[in-house]
Amino acid sequence: MHVNLRNLDDTERLAARVAVRALAGDFIGLSGPLGAGKTAFARAFLMAMAARQRVPAPAEVPSPTFTLVQSYQLGAIEVAHYDLYRINSPEEAAELGLDEAHARGIVLVEWPERLGDRLPRDRLDIALSVDATEQRQATLTTHGTWRTRAL
Template structure:
């Protein structure tokens, strides 16, 4: 059986647009939500995750380093759940993700996952996939695709991210 999907495309002409997308995305996220970020190196995955984390913590100056070496950073959400920011680029085996508090993130946190393909079969069915791609020197495009239960949330999300 195929999982229904719906895709929304957002043009990101500069980093300010990426920050706005992160803030809009944060307003749509709640406990148990998973957002996976795909794209080539330099496509803006960490910039989008950073903007989303800052909006979720309510602190525009929150230090949000790339978790490339630690694999995960955890933040206190301003209005509730913990925010887990994963960068799985250096993950050696898909099962290693289980040592990174994935169960806690999926149970009641918000998970932002860069390089999700490294976790193979551990991706949850209900998730928001965001694929970032270069469209110019500083411009990007974000394709947001709802998987599983996210499909029913895409109209609301589209209003948030395109207004």
Template sequence: MGASVILKDEAATQHFAMQIAAVARPGDAILLSGPLGAGKSVFARAFLRALCENPALDVPSPTYTLVQTYDAPLCAVSHFDLWRLGGPDELEELGWEEARDGIVLVEWPERLEDLTPDDALHLGVSVLAGGDRQVSIKGWSQRLDAAGLSLGPETNV
């Protein structure tokens, strides 16, 4: 059973991303799906800044480069934006297998197809009528609970 979180504003999205970053470890995959403008990039920036322990880190969108890699204290973190990916075979050229040794954050994970990691954390972002964001969460339930992120069927942040 999955949980969901309601994020009231950009600050709540950033806080949620920092909470997820705090429990991420080498070998993890965090998959962000949702429409354009849903807040995936806001989440990604906060997540990467938290892992890199640098609140001013420049985090450009990898829309055109497809992947941007950061040297975080814990391990390498690769931010993939697969919007323009021609197919899963292109992931080999981008260093997907090597990146999996660290932490991967993937926007547009639907394009991973058969390469989707079984143990990934799936975060599906949608925009609600009033502008709030709802994030559906699948995976990592025991880890999130152990970290004190008590996420019920719907939690407001």
């Protein structure tokens, strides 16, 4: 599924649509080059999830560029936001607690391709792109059990 993201409102709308469907145990990969909007999507997703859980929105959603992971407890659901750009091997993601976070809640993962063959089979991939004229697009691809879920 392709979605044009003409502005941040469109990104927020798409993130809210995904957040309504997301469940504990879900892996959502956010791919695309630097500046494509991966962190912006994650931020919008967390805001939408807080609203859905009827809890206050996180005061801030910093990019996990340096911390590599930021975790949020939103009511009954935990969301862990990873940025794997700086890891050197898939094993480093395991050291960052990715498998446990995935087992407990939802994981949003920027640069999921860094996981190599540790990439989960059941996942939603959201590929973000921005072209030379600043046109942004998201391409959603479902894998494994996600294929039978409505988006």
